[in-house]
Amino acid sequence: MEVQEETEQGRISQDNTQPGPAPEKTEGTGSVAADPVPGKTEGTGAETADSGQQEIPVKKKKKKKKKPVVKKPPKVIVCDRLGVRFNMTDQKVDNLKEYLIRLVRRQLKFREFWALRDISFHVRKGERVGILGLNGAGKSTLLKCIAGVLKPAEGSVTVTGNVVPLLELGAGFDKEYTGAENIYLYGTMLGYSKPFLKEKFNEIVEFSELGDFINVPVKNYSSGMKARLGFSIATVVEPEILILDEVLSVGDAKFKKKSAKKLKSMMKQGVTVLLVSHSTEQVLQICNRAIILEHGRFVASGKAAKICAQYEESIAK
Secondary structure: OHHHHHHHHHHHHHHHHHOOOOOOOOOOOOOOOOOOOOOOOOOOOOOOOOOOOOOOOOOOOOOOOOOOOOOOEEEEEEEEEEEEEEEEEEOOOOOHHHHHHHHHOOOOEEEEEEEEEEEEEEEEOOOOEEEEOOOOOHHHHHHHHHOOOOOEEEEEEEEEEEEEOOOOOOOOOOOOHHHHHHHHHHHHHHOOHHHHHHHHHHHHHHHOOOOHHHOOOOOOOOOOOOHHHHHHHHHHOOOEEEEEEEEHHHHOOOHHHHHHHHHHHOOOOOOEEEEEOOHHHHHHHHOEEEEEEEEEEEEEEEEEEHHHHHHHHHHOO
């Protein structure tokens, strides 16, 4: 009996020592989930900041405004590797018959002379470009190519716009005609109509300051009188491109000032000017750009003040 009582008591003690239900485990870890502590919020280990603290606003960087792109004026004169060649011979041929005979017999011998070689530059609308160089540098030849009087042997010249050239004193004048008659002759060559010239006749005579000499044959004119008449006819309208070959270097001081004033008024209207002159002072007054030619070659190009100073240094050596 005593043994049976002891076994029953052992069973009861074993039942009391059995473990209770296991605490729940958090998903993903082997650690036991602890009871939430009062006063603390669930989430990350970092505690929230005081609710009274305000966030500092972030300043946005201002975008820089792009500068407006300034469009350059179009190119109205473009010379690309321009070259002008003349055939020179030491043999004198007096008539066409002798020339043809020698040509058939291949007895004509020429020596090439390049007045211009490898000239490349451009002029934009409204620019005033002065061309500097010593005698024989090819300045007048270059202007004749641009005006269409000469054709290049190599390269090309592209001109956009109405061109009015004043290449030589008295060019386009008939020496036997009077000044009045040459107004109609030279004006027609420049493309002006007879009614237009008739309307502008008095204005041309007044600007040229020839007075009663307008009815005198041109063969009796001085170089200055020819220059004044030619300039007055050429500038009676505002051309798109004006070519001047040393025509402003002749005449009295009064007409030089008058012609320079006329040119400045035309420049304000966007007229493109090509000026050949030996006077750096005149180039500085009229032009904003300049180039230097030497023995038919392109030497320098740039702003008028810089190029004129370079030209003065070169001729002083």
